[in-house]
Amino acid sequence: MSDKIRQDALNLRKLVREAEAVSDEVLIACARLKQAMVRARQNPDINVDTGQRALMRLTQAEAQALSLSTSLLRVHDELSKVARETMGGDGDGNTVIAQAAVAEDIPALIEA
Numbered sequence: 001m002s003d004k005i006r007q008d009a010l011n012l013r014k015l016v017r018e019a020e021a022v023s024d025e026v027l028i029a030c031a032r033l034k035q036a037m038v039r040a041r042q043n044p045d046i047n048v049d050t051g052q053r054a055l056m057r058l059t060q061a062e063a064q065a066l067s068l069s070t071s072l073l074r075v076h077d078e079l080s081k082v083a084r085e086t087m088g089g090d091g092d093g094n095t096v097i098a099q100a101a102v103a104e105d106i107p108a109l110i111e112a
Contacts, residue, residue, distance in 0.1 A: 009083055016076050023069040030062045074102045 034055065041050050077097040 005086065009087065012079055016072070016079060020069070020072050020076065023065065023072055026065045027062065027069065030058060030065060034058055034062070070102060073097055077102055 037051055037055055037058070040046070041048065076095060080095045080097070
């Protein structure tokens, strides 16, 4: 394997992990925001339905963030396959991603 291919592979590995980490941070930030929103509306001076639409929109954003995370896992999986084919599967840094983690069918995941 040429040095250029190895450098490209190392750069891709770094960037995929970076993207996955940012995706995880978005999920954490959304969870913190949701927690703060729910706590804020527990104030006795606030109506119980205050912020409900905002919570629904945040839940939608969380679902989209999770979808992004899953898509990034699929990218990671595909790049791992390319690495095994291109670099001969020397065992150096190959990532094995469970098929259930990148499944297209969400109900199948819930039933599993």
